[in-house]
Every structure is written in C-alpha cells, then in structure tokens.
Amino acid sequence: MGEHPFASELATADPDQFLRLERDTGRSSRFAEIDQLVANVLVTALAGHRPISVVAGPKGSKNSDTLALNSLTRQEQALVRETYNLSTQQQRGAWYLTEQLSLKAGVLNLPANLRHHPWHAITLATDEVARVHLGAAPDALAAWSLLIPLFDDLMAPITVRATGSTKPGSEQEETWAQITAKYAAMGLALTSQSRVFAYGAGWSHLDRGGQVRARLVLLDELTRADPLQVAARFRAARIQALISATVKKSRSGTPLARTVLTKALQPVLSAYFGGDWLSYLDYVEMPPGPGEEIVTALPETKLFVGGSAKAEAVAAQQGIDVSDVEAMLAAFLGQGSSVSPVEQRVDVLRRWWSQFDVVHAHQAPGMHPLWGLIEDGPYAIKAGFGPIRQLYRWLLSPDLVEEVDRLWDGVILPRWPETIVSEPYPHRLMAETLGIAATFWHGVALTAWFVCEGPTSRTTLPGLRSYYRRHLNELEQAGTPIHLSLFDELEHAERYLGEPQPVYSHQQNANAGRTGISTGVVIGERRAGFEILKDIITRHRQGWSHRYLAEYLEHRWKSELTEVSYELNRFVAAYGRLPTYKQFARFAGTAANHWFNGDLASLYAAIGERAPATSRRIDLLPGAAHDFVDAVYAALGGLPFDEVMKNPGSPLANSCRQKAHLAAASVTYLQIAEALGRAPEIKEFGGDRHEWDWAGGHEHGWPVYQQAIEQVLMQNGAGGNLPGRPHR
Incomplete structure (x- = not known):
C-alpha cells in the first residue's frame, strides 16, 4: 500500500479530508460541473418538480422506453451528451456497459410525488421502471450511474419503511445504522422530528396521515441542506469505495480494471470518469498495470465487406487480372463470389x-x-x-x-x-x-x-x-x-x-x-x-x-x-x-x-x-411457414377460427385457441429439431409456456402434437426426415 501514497491517503480520509485533498492537489475542478449538475437536479426534485420523464415505448417492443432529464441548462445538456454517451464510454474501455438496461427510475421522481400525490407516491415510484436502450440517449446512462444511486440513499428512510421488514431486530438495527452512516457521509443527520423513521423510534405508532407528514418533514430537512455539499460528499464516498477496492488489490502492482470493477463499482467509473479507467488511475496517481492497454485501448475495428468494389483497384495496383483478385476475395470470404x-x-x-x-x-x-x-x-x-x-x-x-x-x-x-x-x-x-x-x-x-x-x-x-x-x-x-x-x-x-x-x-x-x-x-x-x-x-x-x-x-x-x-x-x-x-x-x-x-x-x-x-445447414421446413402452421392447426383438430371465436368464452374456443398457439410454435419446434438433429423433448421445446387443456395435460398432448407435425411433414414429402436432412 506504501507504493501508492496518494491513493492510500484518499482511501482512509473522512469526507472533509477527502475533498480537501482534492482541492489541495488541484483535482476538484474536474468534478465541478458534475457536482453542480447533481446539485441542480437535487434542488429541482426536492422542490416538487419531476427531474425525469419516462415515455413508454411501443407495445411489444423491448427496451424501447425513453428516459429524459428535465430542466437542464444548455451547458448541462452538453455535459451529459459528452460524458454519458454509451459509445464514447465503451471506446474509453467501459467494457461492462450493456446496450439494454432496466432502470428503477421512480426514485428520482419520488420527492415530487410525495409533494403532489402523498397518498400514492410510493406506488407511483415503484411502477416507474424504464426499460431503455442506453445507446438511444445519454440521459439514461447519466441517470443509472450518477443520479439514481444518490436518490436511492437520500430516499432510503422512506423506501425502507414503505417496504416493511420481517427481519430480526438486530438486522433492522444494522440496516438503519448503514442509512445513518450514509447520511452522515453526505453531511446530513436525522433531526428529532425525522428520527421517527429509525428502527424503534415510533414509526409503527403513526397512522397513515402521520407517516405522510413525516415524509414531508424529511423532504423539508433535505431542502435546507447545501445541495452542492451533498453532491460533492456523496461523490467523495463513492469514489473512495472505488479507491479502497483498488488499493486492496494492489499488493502486486496496479490491478487490472476487470479485477476491481464489481457490479456496484462500475457505475462509479461511468459517473465520474466517463468510463475511462486510465483517467481514474491518473486521478489516484497509479500507473496502468501490465496488460491494461488491452482493456482501455481495444483494437481498432476493421471490417471486410466491400470486396467487389475494390477488386478492380487492387488488380490495377498490383498488375494482376481482376478475375484473380475476385477469386482471392471469394476464397477469403468463404463463398463462390467476391461480392460479400x-x-x-x-x-x-x-x-x-x-x-x-x-x-x-x-x-x-x-x-x-x-x-x-x-x-x-x-x-x-x-x-x-x-x-x-x-x-x-x-x-x-x-x-x-x-x-x-x-x-x-x-x-x-x-x-x-x-x-x-x-x-x-x-x-x-x-x-x-x-x-x-x-x-x-x-x-x-x-x-x-x-x-x-x-x-x-x-x-x-x-x-x-x-x-x-x-x-x-x-x-x-x-x-x-x-x-x-x-x-x-x-x-x-x-x-x-x-x-x-x-x-x-x-x-x-x-x-x-x-x-x-x-x-x-x-x-x-x-x-x-x-x-x-x-x-x-x-x-x-x-x-x-x-x-x-x-x-x-x-x-x-x-x-x-x-x-x-x-x-x-x-x-x-x-x-x-x-x-x-x-x-x-x-x-x-x-x-x-x-x-x-x-x-x-x-x-x-x-x-x-x-x-x-x-x-x-439443416432445413426441414417445407414451403411457406404460414401454410405449415395452418396445416398443423388442422392436424390438431382445429376448427375455422373466425367461426369458433364468435363465442370466445366457450370451451371449444379455448381449445382452438390453445391449438392455434401450438400450431404457431410448430416452426420453432422444427428449428430446434434442426439444431439438435432429432425431435426435441418437451422441456427443450419449452412446453410449459403453452396450455394443454385441450388434451387433458401435456403428457397426453405432447405425443399428439409431435404426431401432427410429422403428419404435415409427410404430406409435404418431408416425412421421415425429422432427424435432419441436407439443405435443399
């Protein structure tokens, strides 16, 4: 630990000492804009305004919600675009970032909901989940890495009480000790009025109205705190956790990013260092470890897809026949043509x-x-x-x-x-x-x-x-x-x-x-x-x-x-x-x-x-999938669907509906059979995702279903080939 004195000093400093060390060494200015952004969002939220908007994506489309940060200045918008762009962070080495993410974003709007909808605020916050594509907009990455962690800690007295607990008293005391410690790290403390949230302080004796008033009292107390100090001290605590983990693994030199960045610490690197591990190491005065360039400077991508367009140019440059170049390109591409x-x-x-x-x-x-x-x-x-x-x-x-x-x-x-x-x-x-x-x-x-x-x-x-x-x-x-x-x-x-x-x-x-x-x-x-x-x-x-x-x-x-x-x-x-x-x-x-x-x-x-x-390559599907599905439905005994659905609640309609779903899945059955080289078992097919009431249960329905598929294959001249046949 003595090899990295500045990192070790930061790892053991209290919040005030940590921020003072940053100022004395000229490091605090790199976080000034981020701290101010967080402080402004905090002021907006505690005043009863919604700092984010979540718009649901089209029905049936996964991870297509849109999360937008509200009321940002132009400078703050530019900061978010520059710092929290997914592709930019990935290029800096943030290999842990995934394209799609589910964000419990309701905590950001919880203060506003407590102000305006106090009786239903918790429910509204719980329901506000944003399933986003991080590459669609940088706001979601900023919310995930920078803002949600802060509001999770600030709102913890409210959310922990709202969920209730059946844990032993000793475990609940430990939970509240952690909440109190996090508040202290941010320069906050529960007063005599807001202490009612703590374990054993009388929360259970409050009626619903008293609980609502207690939540509002807590919001008012948070409003009176210096938001910039809260933002800076919270950042210090998060960065200190990252430094401590780094120092702990530095006995044999600077550790690699992948050995330090746990799931809990990954957002810290994205929030304050733009996902740049080398920037973080520079901040703590630690040299990159051996092999770190593999993580932080991934090879430049080279794509080989435009062969036909370049064949003539290469041929002229090398003085050889175009057909020879095209043949070499075809061999490289593993196909019979130089057109990729x-x-x-x-x-x-x-x-x-x-x-x-x-x-x-x-x-x-x-x-x-x-x-x-x-x-x-x-x-x-x-x-x-x-x-x-x-x-x-x-x-x-x-x-x-x-x-x-x-x-x-x-x-x-x-x-x-x-x-x-x-x-x-x-x-x-x-x-x-x-x-x-x-x-x-x-x-x-x-x-x-x-x-x-x-x-x-x-x-x-x-x-x-x-x-x-x-x-x-x-x-x-x-x-x-x-x-x-x-x-x-x-x-x-x-x-x-x-x-x-x-x-x-x-x-x-x-x-x-x-x-x-x-x-x-x-x-x-x-x-x-x-x-x-x-x-x-x-x-x-x-x-x-x-x-x-x-x-x-x-x-x-x-x-x-x-x-x-x-x-x-x-x-x-x-x-x-x-x-x-x-x-x-x-x-x-x-x-x-x-x-x-x-x-x-x-x-x-x-x-x-x-x-x-x-x-x-294996292909068992005879003709168009649409015709195959219809044929399997008929083989299962399905009746004309429009006629049956005129009485949609009848047992016959329910039976035909189940058969129709299974018929639609028959092409998936064939795909699995092609992949396995044999007929799939019901578990491999995912039979528990379907209903089998029409047959009295899956143990009776599964053989009938398999027989119907084989029957349709035979009718189309593909019978007996279920284990797989060469691509036609």
Whole structure:
C-alpha cells in the first residue's frame, strides 16, 4: 500500500479530508460541473418538480422506453451528451456497459410525488421502471450511474419503511445504522422530528396521515441542506469505495480494471470518469498495470465487406487480372463470389426500399390497406381484422421476393449455434435487418390510411410525434434524422379532411320512401382526404431517402458488425481468452442472422477473425411457414377460427385457441429439431409456456402434437426426415 501514497491517503480520509485533498492537489475542478449538475437536479426534485420523464415505448417492443432529464441548462445538456454517451464510454474501455438496461427510475421522481400525490407516491415510484436502450440517449446512462444511486440513499428512510421488514431486530438495527452512516457521509443527520423513521423510534405508532407528514418533514430537512455539499460528499464516498477496492488489490502492482470493477463499482467509473479507467488511475496517481492497454485501448475495428468494389483497384495496383483478385476475395470470404454477403443484402434492401416507396406512393382510397406489406411478427392464427397475409408477395416484384426468401432463410439459435436452421419468416427478418426507418415510414403511412379510411387508428395525427419518439431519437443518433416539419404539416392538413363518417361492421342499405336506412354495428369512422396526407408523407419520405438512405444502410451494417468486433475484443479483455462458439453467438447472433444468413464463420471473416469452427445447414421446413402452421392447426383438430371465436368464452374456443398457439410454435419446434438433429423433448421445446387443456395435460398432448407435425411433414414429402436432412 506504501507504493501508492496518494491513493492510500484518499482511501482512509473522512469526507472533509477527502475533498480537501482534492482541492489541495488541484483535482476538484474536474468534478465541478458534475457536482453542480447533481446539485441542480437535487434542488429541482426536492422542490416538487419531476427531474425525469419516462415515455413508454411501443407495445411489444423491448427496451424501447425513453428516459429524459428535465430542466437542464444548455451547458448541462452538453455535459451529459459528452460524458454519458454509451459509445464514447465503451471506446474509453467501459467494457461492462450493456446496450439494454432496466432502470428503477421512480426514485428520482419520488420527492415530487410525495409533494403532489402523498397518498400514492410510493406506488407511483415503484411502477416507474424504464426499460431503455442506453445507446438511444445519454440521459439514461447519466441517470443509472450518477443520479439514481444518490436518490436511492437520500430516499432510503422512506423506501425502507414503505417496504416493511420481517427481519430480526438486530438486522433492522444494522440496516438503519448503514442509512445513518450514509447520511452522515453526505453531511446530513436525522433531526428529532425525522428520527421517527429509525428502527424503534415510533414509526409503527403513526397512522397513515402521520407517516405522510413525516415524509414531508424529511423532504423539508433535505431542502435546507447545501445541495452542492451533498453532491460533492456523496461523490467523495463513492469514489473512495472505488479507491479502497483498488488499493486492496494492489499488493502486486496496479490491478487490472476487470479485477476491481464489481457490479456496484462500475457505475462509479461511468459517473465520474466517463468510463475511462486510465483517467481514474491518473486521478489516484497509479500507473496502468501490465496488460491494461488491452482493456482501455481495444483494437481498432476493421471490417471486410466491400470486396467487389475494390477488386478492380487492387488488380490495377498490383498488375494482376481482376478475375484473380475476385477469386482471392471469394476464397477469403468463404463463398463462390467476391461480392460479400453484406453487399448482397444492402443491394436487395436498396431495391426493396425503392419498390416499397412506389407501393405507398400509389396507394389510394378503395384499395386494400398496406398492413402486411412489412411482416412485423410471426404468423399467428387469429380472428378478426389484421394484416393481410404475405401481402408483399402480391405487391413486390417476384425476383425481389425470391431474393429475400433466399438471403434471409437461415438463422442460428443462441443455444445451439453450431447449426444454421431455417428461418420461417425471411421477410420479417429482412425488415428487422432494415430496421427502424422502415418501421417508421410504414407506420406513419398506415396511420394516415386508418385515420382516413378507418375503422380505427392506433394513434392520431397530433399523437404521431410522441408515438414515434423512440424511432425519431434513434434515427437522429444514426445521423439520419426525420425533418420534424412532417408532423407539423400532417397536423395542419387534418383540418382539410372530411367530416367523420361512421364505419359499420355489416352495412346494409334499405330505402324507405325517400329515406335511406343504414344498418349494422358502428366499429369506427372514416374521413375523406387520404390523398392530402399521403402526398405530404410521400414528399418527406422521398426527400429523406434521397438524402439519407445510402448513409442509413451503411450505418445499419457497420454499427452491427462494429459492435460484434467490439464485444469480441471486450470479451478477450475481460477474460483473457477468446469466447467459445456459443459465447460468441450470444453477442454475434443478431448480426449473423441479419447479414450472413446465420453463418457465424462468414461473420468472423467480415471482422477479420478466423472462425474456430464452421456451421452446418439443416432445413426441414417445407414451403411457406404460414401454410405449415395452418396445416398443423388442422392436424390438431382445429376448427375455422373466425367461426369458433364468435363465442370466445366457450370451451371449444379455448381449445382452438390453445391449438392455434401450438400450431404457431410448430416452426420453432422444427428449428430446434434442426439444431439438435432429432425431435426435441418437451422441456427443450419449452412446453410449459403453452396450455394443454385441450388434451387433458401435456403428457397426453405432447405425443399428439409431435404426431401432427410429422403428419404435415409427410404430406409435404418431408416425412421421415425429422432427424435432419441436407439443405435443399
């Protein structure tokens, strides 16, 4: 410990001494802006204002919530963007940061809820969980690393009391001793009025009104404290914990980051050092340990995906035939062509976008809706109104549809990455590869259609901007923003739409003298004027496409492949070895499925690495997955779904619903069979996620289900091949 005197001195200092050592050595200025930011957020919260806003993402979309810090000055916004940007911190060596995170953010708004909704404040705080993508906005990373830890400690007397405890008295006393110690470290103390929160101080004798008043008293006491001192002393305590852990492991020299940064200490490095371990070591006057450059300076990513475009240039430079260069490139890529898998798919996506644009531009009242042009989910047997099944096969050119079927018909399953299995819905995977731009432009056009043509729309024209907030943020982050005048124009155009007219489920017109009578159930409304909205959207979409489409497509593949390369290097830095094939698939599977038809070996080549193994390809799926699902449903004894669902609460409807869910999962069954080389067992299939009442339990239903799948395979000439057959 004597080798690092400054670090050792900081590790044993009390908060006042710690801050004094920082000032005396000129280190305090590096934290001045962060401390002031935290102090301002604290003042905002204790005054009864909400320091954050959480907007839920689209239903069914994972980790798509948006968390925004409210009331920041321009300088504070710039500080957050610069310091808490995910990619920037990762580039500095913050290998521990994950893309997706679930934040218990309600504690930040708890003071405001206590002021304005005192009777329900705890419930509101508990329910406010933000499931975010850290790369979408830096505010979430700032909240996770910098703000939530502070508010967790400040609000601990309230939250601990709210949850109650059945632990022995000695353990509860220890909990309150820790809370008191943390308050003391921040320069705070419970007064005679607020001490009622402590164990054995009379909390249980307060009625609900008395408890509410006690919480408000505590907030008032916190308000009277110096917020800048609270922020600085809390920071000192957190950094001191990191220093203590570092010093403890420094007996043989400066320890590596991965040996010090526990889950509890990782946010400290992100909060105060921007995720930069070397910056932290400089702060405590400790030299980097041997091998630390592996963690803090990961190799620059080099991608090998543009071979065909460079073949002629290389041939001319080296004085050899172009065909020879193309042959070498094909050998390097492990395929029969010098055109890389990424290039092939980018070309198809570009042509798909062109036809997608034409289809939307030609849409007119009286046509079928375009719901189904993009396949946004697996096929499911349902009753009622929904997307038109495989609409893309009718509206896109046959050669384009065939190329999508071919280039996106294989995937890997993370549990069994050694085998490339069949992708039941290639057009869904293609749309997923194309990403959020397609989702946005298609969704906006569909909203305009259903607002005008009815019967209902998932949002209104004024609500579009809020509904697509996450999409807009991500497109802006990608450097391909949507011009926000689109929404202003659509809102303005709404005044020129016709008056709402009812839409009937079954409309019949009868004449009674001069009076026409319409009968039926009103299920929504329609308004004339779709062409007005369509022309606005088409103009904006084509303008965006002309300016950004090429850049956006490059961003799609480059960001995913760069992320894989980064995660590979991060794994090596963290564990000192290359990942196994299965470990590699956990972070590389999505990119492999999007750009390489599930071929991990091709992905390895694209990031300049040699694959430790190759994948075999198995395909048991005969024809279209939609037809296979329908056939399995029929083989299980399923009846016409629309008819059965006219009485949705009946035992027959419940039975058919269960069979429909199992039929939809039959393509997953085939994928697992392809991966295993045999029929899966019920546990491998995940049978407990399904209902088997229709058969009297899974022990009776499972053999029937397997027999139905085998029967459909045999009817399609694939019977007897369940253990696996070569790719056709």
